[in-house]
Amino acid sequence: MTEPAVKLINLRKQYNGFVAVDNVNLEINRGEIFGLLGPNGAGKTTTISMILGLVQPTRGDVIVDGYSVRRNPVEVRRRIGFLAENPGFYEGMTAYENLMLTARLNGVKDARRRIGEAVRQVGLADWLYEEVGKFSRGMKQRLGIADALIKDAKVLVLDEPTSGIDPRGAEEILELIRQLSKQNGITVIMSSHLLHQVEVICDKVAIMNRGRIIASGTLKDLIGDRQLVTVEVDNITSEAVEKLRKLGNVSQEQGRITVEAHSDIRHEVAKILYESRVLVKGLSVSHPRLYEIYRDLVS
Numbered sequence: 001m002t003e004p005a006v007k008l009i010n011l012r013k014q015y016n017g018f019v020a021v022d023n024v025n026l027e028i029n030r031g032e033i034f035g036l037l038g039p040n041g042a043g044k045t046t047t048i049s050m051i052l053g054l055v056q057p058t059r060g061d062v063i064v065d066g067y068s069v070r071r072n073p074v075e076v077r078r079r080i081g082f083l084a085e086n087p088g089f090y091e092g093m094t095a096y097e098n099l100m101l102t103a104r105l106n107g108v109k110d111a112r113r114r115i116g117e118a119v120r121q122v123g124l125a126d127w128l129y130e131e132v133g134k135f136s137r138g139m140k141q142r143l144g145i146a147d148a149l150i151k152d153a154k155v156l157v158l159d160e161p162t163s164g165i166d167p168r169g170a171e172e173i174l175e176l177i178r179q180l181s182k183q184n185g186i187t188v189i190m191s192s193h194l195l196h197q198v199e200v201i202c203d204k205v206a207i208m209n210r211g212r213i214i215a216s217g218t219l220k221d222l223i224g225d226r227q228l229v230t231v232e233v234d235n236i237t238s239e240a241v242e243k244l245r246k247l248g249n250v251s252q253e254q255g256r257i258t259v260e261a262h263s264d265i266r267h268e269v270a271k272i273l274y275e276s277r278v279l280v281k282g283l284s285v286s287h288p289r290l291y292e293i294y295r296d297l298v299s
């Protein structure tokens with residue numbers, strides 16, 4: 001077993017009496033894309049800031065590539081590329097000048113060539129000599145990714161990389177992150193509220209709420225054996241709904257009833273509806289999506 005790329009050990013952050021991050025333990029493997037999810041105020045940014053060494057943990061530690069962020073913050077920062085909600089570039093400088101600055105600060109050799117390669121990878125080659133002030137939000141995020149590539153970061157940390165970006169642009173950025181992770185073997189930790197996209201690109205996720213990890217693993221781990229039986233009906237009686245509730249969680253929306261259970265209950269559902277004289281127009285079985293898992297855990 002190789003060491004995980006990033007390890008969070010009993011990580012805690014307390015602001016006066018308020019616990020923002022409460023005893024978080026996570027292991028993120030090399031090359032993995034890891035999604036950190038949770039409602040506003042859950043503690044995602046605080047966790048990310050501790051990984052980056054920007055916020056000092058009250059207790060616990062973060063180990064990146066074998067280095068402790070407490071004892072060796074410089075070594076940790078050298079290995080991490082960070083993309084904040086608003087990547088802090090110099091607006092009056094060109095993309096090239098900004099990237100060159102990063103290259104110099106990190107002692108990157110062959111900087112010119114590396115910059116050329118990075119902007120090609122993120123699709124900004126035509127904008128290299130334009131001022132960053134002219135860039136759209138999405139372009140700045142791309143430039144932020146190029147910045148991480150220049151540093152040759154082993155770990156890329158992104159705090160809501162798609163916030164405020166239109167759906168198509170967000171999809172493109174996530175696709176770019178996925179490609180880079182797979183091609184360059186970069187470990188990615190990202191926070192996001194876009195569950196349908198997280199579902200597609202993340203190998204594993206952790207759901208945070210009030211500072212704690214309330215679930216983590218692959219999507220498959222989180223779904224487990226949960227199944228949803230959805231029936232389309234014209235009208236439903238309260239008597240039938242009561243009976244369905246005995247099978248599992250029931251939710252209703254216009255002409256559609258969903259029963260959630262841990263086994264295949266299609267027959268039982270059909271039988272109850274038939275006996276209650278409810279006309280069934282359709283019946284299907286599916287697995288919950290990340291959104292449903294999230295909603296149930298966070299509510």
Ligand SMILES: Nc1ncnc2c1ncn2[C@@H]1O[C@H](COP(=O)(O)OP(=O)(O)OP(=O)(O)O)[C@@H](O)[C@H]1O
Nearest residue numbers: 015018019020038039040041042043044045046047
């Ligand atoms: N410097 C600080 N001082 C006091 N409280 C703080 C500080 N930073 C964060 N907090 C609190 O810690 C909690 C977690 O905040 P954090 O920014 O980590 O949440 P988040 O999960 O990133 O939320 P969002 O989805 O809104 O970005 C919040 O209640 C916040 O008010």
Ligand SMILES: [Mg+2]
Nearest residue numbers: 044045046159
């Ligand atoms: Mg945040």
